[in-house]
Amino acid sequence: MTSITTSADRDSGMPLYGGADARFLRRRALWNRVASYLLFLAAAASVLVTVGIVYVLIRDSLPFFAKVSLLEFLTDTQWTPVFENARFGVMTLVSATLTVAGIALAVAIPAGLGLAIYLSEYARPTVREAVKPLLELLEGVPTVVYGFFALLFVTPLLQTFIPGLSGFNLLAPGLVMGIMILPYTASVSEDAMRAVPMGLREAGYALGYSRFRVAAKVVIPAALSGITAAFILGMSRAVGETMVVAIAAGQNPNFGFNPLEGASTITAYIVQMAMGDLPHDSIAYHSVFAAGLALFVITLSFNLVGFFLRRRFREVY
Amino acid sequence: MATTDITHDSLARIIAANRRTDVVMASIGILVLMVAGTLLGAVFIDLLASGWERLVNPDFYTNFPSRRPAQAGIISAVVGTSLVMLVTAVIAVPLGVAAGLYLEEYAAKNWLTDLIEINVSNLAGVPSIIYGLLALGLFVYGFGTGETILTAGLTLALLILPVIIVATREAVRSIPQDLREAAYGLGADKWQTVRLYVLPAARPGILTGVIVGLARAIGEAAPVITIGALTFIAFLPPAPLQIESPFINFDWLTSPFTVMPIQMFNWVSRPQAEFHINAAATGVVLMVMTLAMNALAIYIRLRLRRLQR
Numbered sequence: 115m116t117s118i119t120t121s122a123d124r125d126s127g128m129p130l131y132g133g134a135d136a137r138f139l140r141r142r143a144l145w146n147r148v149a150s151y152l153l154f155l156a157a158a159a160s161v162l163v164t165v166g167i168v169y170v171l172i173r174d175s176l177p178f179f180a181k182v183s184l185l186e187f188l189t190d191t192q193w194t195p196v197f198e199n200a201r202f203g204v205m206t207l208v209s210a211t212l213t214v215a216g217i218a219l220a221v222a223i224p225a226g227l228g229l230a231i232y233l234s235e236y237a238r239p240t241v242r243e244a245v246k247p248l249l250e251l252l253e254g255v256p257t258v259v260y261g262f263f264a265l266l267f268v269t270p271l272l273q274t275f276i277p278g279l280s281g282f283n284l285l286a287p288g289l290v291m292g293i294m295i296l297p298y299t300a301s302v303s304e305d306a307m308r309a310v311p312m313g314l315r316e317a318g319y320a321l322g323y324s325r326f327r328v329a330a331k332v333v334i335p336a337a338l339s340g341i342t343a344a345f346i347l348g349m350s351r352a353v354g355e356t357m358v359v360a361i362a363a364g365q366n367p368n369f370g371f372n373p374l375e376g377a378s379t380i381t382a383y384i385v386q387m388a389m390g391d392l393p394h395d396s397i398a399y400h401s402v403f404a405a406g407l408a409l410f411v412i413t414l415s416f417n418l419v420g421f422f423l424r425r426r427f428r429e430v431y
Numbered sequence: 432m433a434t435t436d437i438t439h440d441s442l443a444r445i446i447a448a449n450r451r452t453d454v455v456m457a458s459i460g461i462l463v464l465m466v467a468g469t470l471l472g473a474v475f476i477d478l479l480a481s482g483w484e485r486l487v488n489p490d491f492y493t494n495f496p497s498r499r500p501a502q503a504g505i506i507s508a509v510v511g512t513s514l515v516m517l518v519t520a521v522i523a524v525p526l527g528v529a530a531g532l533y534l535e536e537y538a539a540k541n542w543l544t545d546l547i548e549i550n551v552s553n554l555a556g557v558p559s560i561i562y563g564l565l566a567l568g569l570f571v572y573g574f575g576t577g578e579t580i581l582t583a584g585l586t587l588a589l590l591i592l593p594v595i596i597v598a599t600r601e602a603v604r605s606i607p608q609d610l611r612e613a614a615y616g617l618g619a620d621k622w623q624t625v626r627l628y629v630l631p632a633a634r635p636g637i638l639t640g641v642i643v644g645l646a647r648a649i650g651e652a653a654p655v656i657t658i659g660a661l662t663f664i665a666f667l668p669p670a671p672l673q674i675e676s677p678f679i680n681f682d683w684l685t686s687p688f689t690v691m692p693i694q695m696f697n698w699v700s701r702p703q704a705e706f707h708i709n710a711a712a713t714g715v716v717l718m719v720m721t722l723a724m725n726a727l728a729i730y731i732r733l734r735l736r737r738l739q740r
Contacts, residue, residue, distance in 0.1 A: 247726075
């Protein structure tokens with residue numbers, strides 16, 4: 115007779131089950147083990163995605179950096195990859211990227227903070243419950259639609275106020291992107307504010323603070339790391355956003371921070387090159403990966419800072 | 432010692448000032464909300480008004496793209512999007528749910544778990560176009576899967592993986608410990624508890640995440656452009672189901688394709704205003720689809736919350 119023992123009755127040395135029961139239990143234990151391994155593999159696969167990204171970006175930009183020095187890449191102010199005399203100064207693309215992201219944040223920080231304070235400190239729970247879905251819907255709009263809106267609605271509208279605005283410019287996509295990241299920054303900073311314990315607010319009220327003073331002097335300082343994280347993560351999204359700038363910001367790599375002119379951002383450059391037929395082993399092909407690597411490094415550093423700031427405010431309370 | 436006289440009048444003034452500040456703050460919040468809501472409406476109405484003449488024309492839904500804007504349609508983009516989403520869902524859902532279950536139910540508290548968690552949260556923040564570069568370097572040229580539906584589906588699956596993992600974790604975390612203990616009390620082992628009790632209870636929450644993730648994948652253009660999706664597809668991929676044995680065929684996986692956001696991007700990038708009408712009409716279809724999916728997800732979550740109360 116076959117018999118198995120479980121860890122509990124191994125001590126007593128008494129076999130509990132036999133025959134069909136034992137076969138069932140052994141098969142069950144096997145499934146239990148196999149399932150836990152499979153689930154672990156799935157979780158580990160997510161790490162492989164990151165490894166794959168880093169591997170591909172480095173492998174495919176190495177041939178680029180063999181021809182262009184890192185110094186030239188970081189200091190040149192021209193980006194002319196398909197010209198006879200090609201020059202590769204990534205700061206050209208970075209300057210446009212930062213300009214658009216800066217405009218987006220100039221919209222998203224005050225609006226997002228105002229909305230978060232309202233939702234967390236002023237709004238009734240029923241209002242808050244109704245508003246969150248609206249924000250999610252705003253987040254769900256495809257970015258290509260926002261791009262269409264920036265190019266064919268916002269730009270013509272702005273041109274009636276600003277006569278010198280070119281058809282492709284950084285201002286319109288920046289403003290639209292600000293609206294795009296607003297739901298995200300507002301909901302992350304609201305989470306941070308709501309995580310502040312009631313007791314702190316009550317202490318403020320007990321001292322005779324008004325609601326506004328409680329928000330400004332108690333809640334915001336207490337939630338500051340979380341709020342900062344919201345805007346750093348928002349910045350990261352704006353830097354990595356692609357379709358809005360690919361449609362509305364134009365494709366000329368210009369170094370500078372003028373929002374009224376069009377300029378190519380890192381992401382817009384990648385799209386532009388991918389639309390054409392790139393010879394697989396050309397320097398233009400590898401320059402796409404070098405630009406991608408620069409983008410990845412920028413967003414990764416923002417994301418990591420944001421991650422640890424968020425984790426810190428979670429730990430404090 | 433300096434003293435402040437607190438009189439009835441000065442108190443009343445302070446209270447009135449505080450009330451005014453409250454009204455101002457609440458107005459700021461409501462104003463931002465109204466602007467955001469108005470913009471969502473403006474985007475939709477702008478698209479609807481610009482694309483109306485194509486939207487009401489049935490040919491738009493059954494025609495292939497064309498050089499003549501008045502005859503161009505979105506049939507190949509709609510079919511492409513559906514097939515790509517099929518691949519994405521088949522890959523991302525099991526992988527994401529399994530990873531979420533592992534992190535919530537199995538993972539020990541150690542550096543490896545920390546690493547996986549930081550990794551998932553970082554992946555959620557990686558720009559979508561980087562996934563496109565990963566796919567271009569690894570799938571298209573490395574594994575030789577080419578510029579096909581399979582590559583696109585795989586790429587978008589990786590992109591929405593963090594969304595599904597996070598949704599699964601939240602859904603699983605919200606299930607009361609009692610349920611697990613009851614299962615163990617009946618003699619279930621860990622895997623039985625997870626499979627028969629935890630997973631079914633977490634299903635609505637997971638479903639919400641899956642729908643939100645797929646809605647995001649439908650609207651994504653950047654990674655699919657990077658892997659080299661074409662914009663002028665005047666044919667349909669082979670049908671997945673056929674009348675002759677073996678009834679299912681997988682040739683469609685290796686077919687070239689286009690998807691709706693790319694079709695829209697292509698039309699909006701053309702200088703001729705006639706093509707912008709097509710772009711707007713495609714945008715309406717795209718927005719209706721993604722908003723409907725997001726609304727469905729919100730509805731499921733609200734119903735779930737009411738049930739749990």
